[in-house]
Amino acid sequence: MRLYTLPKTDAISDLTLGERDTPRPARGQVLVRMRAASLNYRDLMIVTGNYSRGGVAPDRVPLSDGAGEVVETGEDVTRFNVGDRVAGIFMQNWLGGEVNDSHPGSALGGAVDGVLSEYVLFDQEGLVTLPEHLSFEEGATLPCAAVTAWNALYAGKSPLKAGDSVLLLGTGGVSMFGLQFACAAGARAIQTSSSDDKLARVRELGADDTINYRETPEWQEEVKRLTSGRGVDHVVEVGGAGTLPRSIESSRLGGQVNLIGVLTGGEINPTAIMRKSVLMRGIFVGSREMFEQMNRAITQHQIKPVIDRTFAFDDARAAFEHLESQQHLGKVVITID
Template sequence: MRYHAYTATNDLDSLSLHEAPTPEPGPGQVRVRMGAASLNYRDLLIVTGRYPGMVSKGLIPGSDGAGTVEAVGPGVSRWQVGDRVTGTFFETWLGGPMVPAHFEHSLGGTAPGVFTEQRLFPAEALVATPAHLSDEEAATLPCAALTAWNALFEGPVPLKPGDTVLVLGTGGVSMFALQFAKAAGAEVILTSSSDAKLERGRALGADHLINYAKQPDWDQAVLAATGGRGVDHVVEVGGPGTLQRSISAARHGGQVHLIGVLTGGTLEPLPILFKTVTVRGVFVGSRTMFEAMNRLITQRGLKPVIDRVFPFAEARDALKHQIGASHFGKLVVKIG
């Protein structure tokens, strides 16, 4: 089998193809022939040395992949050869709360990733791929989609019809948040620095569009769009550089779901207190959440937004393309 791995530390150009024997599944394991993988900003953080506790040298990157079961080990009854499956980001987080031990089993970080033609998975660490999705589409779900789902539906105050959601930017998490919010009957405010991307967001159902390059005080534009009330939920992917305005844009008692670390900056905490806003860290999700999300995706026939699909041999180019942040939705690498 062929796989991509880094041969040097913090060196994206060292990502190269290697060969290894086909692995045989042991007890409780499943061998999956990978059909596709998708990229996340986390992949860039790891290879540039900005992700705590992760070392890129020797790593097979990629946390998100989908394919077909081609062999099962002893004791496996959950899957059969030919089943279409998608991997989970944390191989051991099946349900319940997140605990530190799960960090040791994160694909493409503390565990080998999915940029490989074949991979062994614990049988419990897979979910069934929605039948209407291709492997390329399913490969976008494990991190970006599940993070958006966790933010909107798994928190202390889940999204409900009629709520208002603020979505920052047009990356993978944001586009899934837009689609999920609309599927749940919510109103969505979308921000971007590109009018063209905003119009694509409108086509997906965004109700209000804000170009933050033209309106730097975009939190005030959000308040104006909600009649001064503020939004119920903010899907916050920017980090410190946008968090202050996200808190400002939330309603009293609103929820700010902190996901991304794309920007630097400082935070004044008093508005959190004065507005009784909940700032909640969201780090992907469990297999139980994944299965719940897939039920909605199946029932509504939702299709992930894919910007571009790269051939397997061009995985390095896919990562480099992500650096420019010019994509709309997800970048995918076709493997099978």
Template sequence: MSIPQKSRQYILPAGRKNGYKKLTITEVEVPKLKATEVLVKVHAASLQYRDLMIAYEHYDPCLAGREIVPGSDMAGEVIAVGQDVTDWKAGDRVCANFSPAHLHGDPTPATMAAALGAFEPGVLTEYRAFPAAGLVRIPKHFSYQQASTLPCAALTAFNALNGRANPIKAGDTVLILGTGGVSIFGLQFAVASGATVIATSSSDEKLKIADKLGAKHLINYRNAPDWEEEVLKITKDVGVDHVVEVGGRGTIYKSIKSVRIGGGVYVIGILSKGDFPQDIFRLILLRAAEVRGILIGSVAQFRDMVKLIEANPEKTTPVIDKVFKFEDGVAAFAHLESQKHVGKVVIQVSKD
């Protein structure tokens, strides 16, 4: 494949007042590769809640007033490599890690500053150069659309359940809140690990999907607003081993009440609103709960996750709600914002 000279990419303009509604496509020069870089043709990208926050300038005050190439999650094809690159060749199918600089271990200020789609240009572009060390091969049986869902939603869920001294194991019980991208992957990875899953949603239709994916217990929290009591009934007052907590202020107290003594609550999202109970810290102490914030994951964890996916292909197929054409980026963001989706929203950037 010849190296292109131009690339179409999306821009969130500086000084925007209407969030993603001012997304525009522009044409730029394809950069000359550095010795340690890889040029990738982006085939597909998936959106996440962070993309909405950045579009509305709610993510980081330091990003206010900046022009941004959005998006952090992609899958594509290597078309050229720098002169010092030996691990990749043209034709390889890859994802870029959320932060290409986060190779292993815990995140640092430097690795977070290198995250895509914020201070660093994102992936809603036809061609992009990445550091070779920040790329991961995609599962052999995945399409580019499926693989584009992995860098944030899947890796966040994998890190939550496997990232510390108390990793998920067969026989554990896992509470999954909602049916968004992280939650669905958390459900799938838990089932693949031999755990029992309790899933919550405000929609019986969405709970049917969770059931098909292997959730053993289903709770509609509109019908059962005190859903933590339902969780305790299911677990015979013991509590669950792990909670994938995506709600934030409106759900964190209930999540901690749901966890067993010594269990883990993995804080991922800030989707809900609510009062912050004054005695939450007492509750954390009484439950001896590990409450851990999750900032995506490393390249090393990404590689481990691919191994889990390839070992359990039937149980870990990504759930894609809808695929949009590259030219329909605004509509894709609007669909994500509606929160009517189950699983991931994908943009087809280039033809496979």
């Protein structure tokens, strides 16, 4: 089988295409013929040696997100059959409940080998069934970005409900799924970008209000104006410390800020959090239980993930370069034929 590995992690050029024997499933394992994989900002940080959770072992197979079909099962496998369409969960042993210290050690593409390979072995517990209306390419976008957005909006103390307002920063994978989930819930979505073309696109996809943060650098004031001074109920905060103070100011008293990204640096003053009684949640993807809940909602509302561009397996480096350019809207996908 063909697969990509990372002999070292200094640059995108370190992605190395090679071959290994196709594995066979042991007891409780499932062999999946991967059909598509998708990229997250985490994957770019890992490949370039900038991952905040530390480096990865030499020759690690990258990427956490992928979808394919079951081609062989080991003994005692009861959850899946040959031919089932599946996706792996981000942390292979976080099945439900609260996250604990053991879960990050099972994260695909980081602590353990990922999915940028023609075949991948999974424990049967580390997979979910794809919604029937999604293609493999669409299904491959779900494990990290979509589950992260779902966790942010639905797994906290105040789950999103109809009539709530949501602020979404940027137009990457997490924010685009957040937009789709907000629209499905009947919530008001306010989205930011530095590109008017991207803002026009998100309005087509259902955003109620948009803000060009380059033209409006004090965008928190515009959020407050749009909400008649109240602020939003939820913030999907993917920027990090550099944007967090404005996200807090954009929140209503007692609102919820879901901290996901680390795109910008800076210092955080906790005074504003206390003053506004904001609930701050650090989000690290989510569990299989969340994934399955989300898939039921995706099926019910026939949600189709937003894919910016698809690359061939042999062009994986180009896919990473496209992600690095920050020109994408939605997800970047690699097909595995």
